[in-house]
Amino acid sequence: MxxxxxxxxxxxxxxxxxxxxxxxxxxxxxxxxxxxxxxxVYGDDLVYGMIGAPGNLLxxxxxxxxxxxxxxxxxxxLLRYDKNIEIEPWAAESYEVLxxxxxxxxxxxxxxxxxxxxxxxxxxxxxxxxxMIDPKTPTAYGGDxxxxxxxxxxxxxxxxxxxxxxxxxxxxxxxxxxxxxxxxEGQDLRGTPLAFKPVSCGPFILEENxxxxxxxxxxxxxxxxxxxxxxxxxxxxxxxxxxxxMELKAGKLDLMPALTPQQYVFQAQKPAFAKEYALYSSLASxxxxxxxxxxxxxxxxxxxxxxxxxxxxxxxxxxxALLGQGEPTIGxxxxxxWTYNDNIVDYxxxxxxxxxxxxxxxxxxxxxxxxxKDGRPFSFTVLVxxxxxxxxxxxxxxxxxxxxxxxxxxxxxxxxxxxxxxxQNRRFDAVILGWTIPADPDGYDVWHSSGVGGMLNFVDFADxxxxxxxxxxxxxxxxxxxxxxxxxxxxxxxxxxxxxFLYVPEQITAVQRRFRGIEPAPAGIFYxxxxxxxxxxxxxxxxxx
Numbered sequence: 340m341x342x343x344x345x346x347x348x349x350x351x352x353x354x355x356x357x358x359x360x361x362x363x364x365x366x367x368x369x370x371x372x373x374x375x376x377x378x379x380v381y382g383d384d385l386v387y388g389m390i391g392a393p394g395n396l397l398x399x400x401x402x403x404x405x406x407x408x409x410x411x412x413x414x415x416x417l418l419r420y421d422k423n424i425e426i427e428p429w430a431a432e433s434y435e436v437l438x439x440x441x442x443x444x445x446x447x448x449x450x451x452x453x454x455x456x457x458x459x460x461x462x463x464x465x466x467x468x469x470x471m472i473d474p475k476t477p478t479a480y481g482g483d484x485x486x487x488x489x490x491x492x493x494x495x496x497x498x499x500x501x502x503x504x505x506x507x508x509x510x511x512x513x514x515x516x517x518x519x520x521x522x523x524e525g526q527d528l529r530g531t532p533l534a535f536k537p538v539s540c541g542p543f544i545l546e547e548n549x550x551x552x553x554x555x556x557x558x559x560x561x562x563x564x565x566x567x568x569x570x571x572x573x574x575x576x577x578x579x580x581x582x583x584x585m586e587l588k589a590g591k592l593d594l595m596p597a598l599t600p601q602q603y604v605f606q607a608q609k610p611a612f613a614k615e616y617a618l619y620s621s622l623a624s625x626x627x628x629x630x631x632x633x634x635x636x637x638x639x640x641x642x643x644x645x646x647x648x649x650x651x652x653x654x655x656x657x658x659x660a661l662l663g664q665g666e667p668t669i670g671x672x673x674x675x676x677w678t679y680n681d682n683i684v685d686y687x688x689x690x691x692x693x694x695x696x697x698x699x700x701x702x703x704x705x706x707x708x709x710x711x712k713d714g715r716p717f718s719f720t721v722l723v724x725x726x727x728x729x730x731x732x733x734x735x736x737x738x739x740x741x742x743x744x745x746x747x748x749x750x751x752x753x754x755x756x757x758x759x760x761x762x763q764n765r766r767f768d769a770v771i772l773g774w775t776i777p778a779d780p781d782g783y784d785v786w787h788s789s790g791v792g793g794m795l796n797f798v799d800f801a802d803x804x805x806x807x808x809x810x811x812x813x814x815x816x817x818x819x820x821x822x823x824x825x826x827x828x829x830x831x832x833x834x835x836x837x838x839x840f841l842y843v844p845e846q847i848t849a850v851q852r853r854f855r856g857i858e859p860a861p862a863g864i865f866y867x868x869x870x871x872x873x874x875x876x877x878x879x880x881x882x883x884x
Contacts, residue, residue, distance in 0.1 A: 380568070383570060387573065389575065390405070392756065399467075409556075413540070413541045415429055415459075416430060417513040431445045434446070454538045517540075543557060562869075594849065627844065644839070646700070670832055682826070683830060853879070
């Protein structure tokens with residue numbers, strides 16, 4: 340459940356006239372890069388492989404990777420992160436932090452247009468704010484906005500917000516996508532056609548949506564930062580990583596965002612592949628975990644969850660499922676960052692200790708060596724989303740380790756939409772899933788007890804001390820103080836084990852070599868996606884009158 344947002348900062352360009360075009364496919368094999376053409380030009384398309392199909396293209400109503408990734412092309416926010424993961428203005432022309440953080444003042448850029456020609460103004464920002472705090476709005480992201488004490492419109496392009504007390508995420512709050520008041524006001528949010536046919540003010544416009552199959556996005560000629568260099572961004576939904584890789588090798592995809600370890604180690608190193616595709620690798624800003632339904636009869640007892648931590652061998656999981664392409668983790672933060680608690684010593688792989696804890700919880704071996712409690716065998720099902728080879732292999736390794744203790748773990752793989760429905764309705768024992776690790780460490784929406792019963796805290800974790808730590812950490816701008824609070828928060832998660840945090844994988848993205856302008860940075864490679872370009876001689880798709 341992680342997502343990548345494409346952003347751009349290139350200069351504006353002008354369009355003159357209206358031309359009808361047809362798309363011409365110029366062949367599978369990329370021509371050698373043109374040595375004579377060094378200046379960026381316009382043209383060509385990028386075909387992007389996507390594991391899951393988007394479910395909702397209104398970002399405040401979606402929590403899955405696919406929906407948010409595609410929708411990020413249509414909307415803008417006041418602020419964003421730059422390539423060094425520093426906050427910068429975007430739809431805002433400027434912003435001020437006043438009164439020690441108790442007051443923020445924003446001034447919008449003039450001339451930001453929605454696709455239908457309507458100008459984006461403070462009315463849209465105010466509408467979005469009210470939408471997020473409305474208890475009737477089906478969103479998991481309203482918590483930050485509820486910390487706002489007042490919203491004051493100063494004029495058509497400027498406004499102020501006040502806070503009753505310092506709020507560490509105050510600026511991050513305003514990285515939320517701005518929604519169109521003139522289109523969404525009064526709409527049934529659960530049935531609005533904008534969920535599938537959004538009106539854009541971002542870099543791309545939705546041209547065609549074939550649900551479950553393909554989405555075609557066209558460059559927005561009126562995007563206020565300038566039209567993207569590429570003509571189109573085409574998302575192809577391919578639910579299986581193996582099939583996606585075959586399509587990549589066949590030249591039917593230009594980009595695969597996450598090669599599996601097997602694909603990387605055994606196939607991507609071959610000269611024929613390396614000739615066609617450039618690889619970009621970094622420790623992912625996401626982690627994979629085994630999450631437990633706290634209401635399940637198998638996992639309500641903390642002893643059982645801790646026993647699993649002793650039973651599982653993370654080193655073997657990383658070696659077997661990732662072929663060594665990842666790092667073990669003990670919490671929801673990225674190893675090596677200021678938030679990660681390096682002082683926590685992980686549970687060692689100790690099956691004997693695991694059995695002792697299971698016995699304390701009442702799970703003891705029967706005559707056949709199978710664990711049972713009150714005549715009930717320890718037999719549960721773990722859910723894994725289809726197409727994610729690494730997570731499925733992780734499940735198989737865990738299944739093997741638990742079987743040695745007398746526990747039966749059945750594996751059920753599901754298409755993404757069905758997976759989300761079951762998880763959000765709490766009809767599961769355990770899941771193997773992943774979360775994005777955001778730049779700001781606040782984990783309130785996922786871990787605070789106010790989220791019990793909601794979409795993000797779906798394991799229904801509740802701990803009064805954790806609540807206090809999360810509240811205090813988001814109420815100070817002092818990073819040293821936040822570090823101490825989050826360190827203690829991680830100790831609670833480690834002790835209570837609502838998840839067994841498994842690993843942070845290496846993310847390896849393959850991009851067809853004809854694309855230029857890719858500049859790896861701390862924010863990844865997609866931060867300047869709108870600046871990517873292809874020399875004319877190498878363009879595969881051309882628009883002809």
